Amino acid sequence: MRRIEGKAIIELRVNGEARTVAVRPSDLLLDVLRNQLGLTGAKPGCKNGDCGACTVLMDGWPVKSCLVLAVEAEGHELLTVEGLEGKSPVQAAFVGHGAFQCGYCTPGFVMVCHAMLTHHPGAEELVMEEWLQSNLCRCTSYSEIRDAVRAVANAGKRE
Amino acid sequence: MIARNFAYLQPDTKEQAAAFYQEFAEPFYYGGGSEIITMCRAGDIAPDAVIDLKRIPEANVLRLEGDALVIGGCVPLRAIGDSGLFPLLKLVCGRIADHTNQCRITLGGNLCGTIQYRETALALLLADALVVLFGPGGARAVSIHEAFDERMRLLHGEFVLQARIPAQALFLPYVHVKKTAGEKIDYPLVSLSALACGDGVRVALSGLLPYPFRSRAMEDALSNRSESRERRVQNAIQCLPAMPMADYQGSAEYRQFVLRQTLAAMMEVLNL
Numbered sequence: 542m543r544r545i546e547g548k549a550i551i552e553l554r555v556n557g558e559a560r561t562v563a564v565r566p567s568d569l570l571l572d573v574l575r576n577q578l579g580l581t582g583a584k585p586g587c588k589n590g591d592c593g594a595c596t597v598l599m600d601g602w603p604v605k606s607c608l609v610l611a612v613e614a615e616g617h618e619l620l621t622v623e624g625l626e627g628k629s630p631v632q633a634a635f636v637g638h639g640a641f642q643c644g645y646c647t648p649g650f651v652m653v654c655h656a657m658l659t660h661h662p663g664a665e666e667l668v669m670e671e672w673l674q675s676n677l678c679r680c681t682s683y684s685e686i687r688d689a690v691r692a693v694a695n696a697g698k699r700e
Numbered sequence: 701m702i703a704r705n706f707a708y709l710q711p712d713t714k715e716q717a718a719a720f721y722q723e724f725a726e727p728f729y730y731g732g733g734s735e736i737i738t739m740c741r742a743g744d745i746a747p748d749a750v751i752d753l754k755r756i757p758e759a760n761v762l763r764l765e766g767d768a769l770v771i772g773g774c775v776p777l778r779a780i781g782d783s784g785l786f787p788l789l790k791l792v793c794g795r796i797a798d799h800t801n802q803c804r805i806t807l808g809g810n811l812c813g814t815i816q817y818r819e820t821a822l823a824l825l826l827a828d829a830l831v832v833l834f835g836p837g838g839a840r841a842v843s844i845h846e847a848f849d850e851r852m853r854l855l856h857g858e859f860v861l862q863a864r865i866p867a868q869a870l871f872l873p874y875v876h877v878k879k880t881a882g883e884k885i886d887y888p889l890v891s892l893s894a895l896a897c898g899d900g901v902r903v904a905l906s907g908l909l910p911y912p913f914r915s916r917a918m919e920d921a922l923s924n925r926s927e928s929r930e931r932r933v934q935n936a937i938q939c940l941p942a943m944p945m946a947d948y949q950g951s952a953e954y955r956q957f958v959l960r961q962t963l964a965a966m967m968e969v970l971n972l
Contacts, residue, residue: 543710566708566750567740572701588741590734590801602778603800608734612708613752653800674885675800 543612551615555580556624564611571595571606574621582622582648586677593676596649597621603656603675622648630696631655634689642680650676654690662697669694702740707749714756714834714861721857722836724749729859731774731806734797735813758832758861759808767867768830773808773860777820780807786865788874789823792893795878796820798885808860812852815887818912819878821848822893822904825914827869832862850911872897875966878907879958881949889950890958896970899923903936903966908944908955915939922963922972929972933963 545551545566553560555578562577571588574580574597586594588607595606598620625632631654634640641647650673657664657672664672669690678686707724711717721727728736730750739745753759759774762783769785777793781802784790796819797805810820811831824831824844831848832841835858844863847853852860873896880886888907895902900923904914921935937960944955966972 542712542716544707545709546707547705565705567702567705569701569737589738590797593798593800596800602803604804605800608732608737608801608804610708610733610737610750613733613754671794672799675798 545612549612551612553578553611553614553619554617555619556621562611566610566612568611569607570597570604570609570611570614570619573611574606574619580621580623584645584648586646586649591677592646593649593653594646596652596676598652598656601656601659603653603672605675620652622651625651625655629655630693631658631690634693635686638685638689638692640682640685640689641678642682646676646678646680650678650686654686654693658690658693658697662694664690664694664697666691702737703743704740704746706740706747708752709749710752710755712755714758714839717751717753717756717859718834718836718857720749720751727751729753729808729812731809732776732804733809734801734804735809735815739814753808753859756861761862764867765864769865769867769870771807771863771865773811773862774806777802777805777807777810786823786827786870788826788872788876788893788895789820789865791874791876792819792823795876795891807863811848811860812854816851816910817887817891817906818851819888819891819893819906821912822876822891822906822914824848824863824865825904825912826893826895826902827865829866829869830864831860832864833858834861835859845914848912850913869895873970875969877962877966879962887949889955890962892959892962892966894966894970896972899925901966901970901972903963905959908940908959909942910945913941915941922967925972929964929967932972933960933967936963 584594586592590608709720727749728747730752754774759772761772781790781793829844875894878891891906906912917939918936944952946952
């Protein structure tokens with residue numbers, strides 16, 4: 542049983558490291574990642590769970606960090622775009638296919654694609670469509686994003 | 701940012717959860733949290749405590765037990781879909797919000813939330829499921845038809861612990877169609893679920909009226925094979941319990957038009 546009232550010190554596992562933060566129960570994971578831990582890869586967009594710019598992974602599944610309380614994340618493994626360290630094949634594919642313009646939505650897309658290709662290495666079109674509908678790109682780079690993801694998925698099919 | 705703070709409680713048992721509920725003036729049970737966080741941020745609600753149910757073991761069950769599929773109230777829609785244990789419910793879950801949000805939205809949250817569409821209720825209504833509710837008065841297992849009348853009818857301090865779906869309903873031929881005004885990820889103009897059962901069909905709808913419902917009168921009309929398909933669809937529409945909603949997504953007439961096309965397509969798919 543856990544009970545947190547007022548402000549509390551909690552430990553978050555972020556990108557493989559234990560990080561200690563002081564939070565109120567109503568603090569959102571997105572704000573704690575950005576303002577306390579300096580992990581500004583997750584972006585505030587709609588802050589309403591619609592745009593996906595703030596997507597991070599919790600235990601390997603994508604979540605919109607604007608819709609997660611920081612206290613809820615204690616005891617779970619968090620992965621932000623910084624934790625990929627530029628080594629995800631998705632990141633290389635985004636660069637290779639020019640899958641961004643302003644880049645604001647890119648970390649969210651990268652995290653969703655990274656999770657999808659972890660769970661479905663050779664993802665078919667229908668799976669890609671389902672997963673990628675969680676994120677919005679107002680520069681409308683959708684076709685390039687799809688090309689990038691498709692390239693990584695096709696490589697996964699060959700392995 | 702949520703301006704007003706609250707207490708965060710994470711019980712390990714259902715009994716602790718119910719006890720917490722009685723301790724506060726404005727407590728909210730908390731599953732995936734999407735709706736509560738959104739409403740807190742907008743200032744629509746101001747809980748003094750949120751009671752996170754996700755550590756309660758019974759609320760996380762997802763398995764076949766004897767002659768029923770048991771789904772805990774805190775199981776996320778994504779997990780229900782991935783399990784494939786109830787193909788109709790998989791389709792329903794796959795069309796609620798988007799995939800990332802499906803990783804957070806729970807069965808209990810969808811059933812009990814304030815967003816009126818509550819589409820998981822469609823599959824439970826068609827399957828004649830039981831829901832296990834828990835509150836300060838203990839547990840009670842009731843038919844979904846008793847527990848869900850336009851919305852979940854919970855006693856003070858109750859939450860959805862589990863849904864129990866009869867195994868015989870799991871693999872009946874089914875249809876689920878969600879029609880939206882524009883984007884695929886949107887609230888429904890019409891969301892229709894159907895299960896073929898014997899010579900007849902069970903039908904439940906969301907988006908058409910301000911609440912999900914299953915209509916026996918519509919089912920009787922659609923199952924009457926002495927009439928043509930076109931006539932059966934027309935008769936079913938005449939059995940609607942109220943005029944369809946009219947809002948920014950579509951007029952009542954347009955919703956009725958969409959319903960007619962959707963019912964006709966369902967009849968064909970299920971070979972009724």
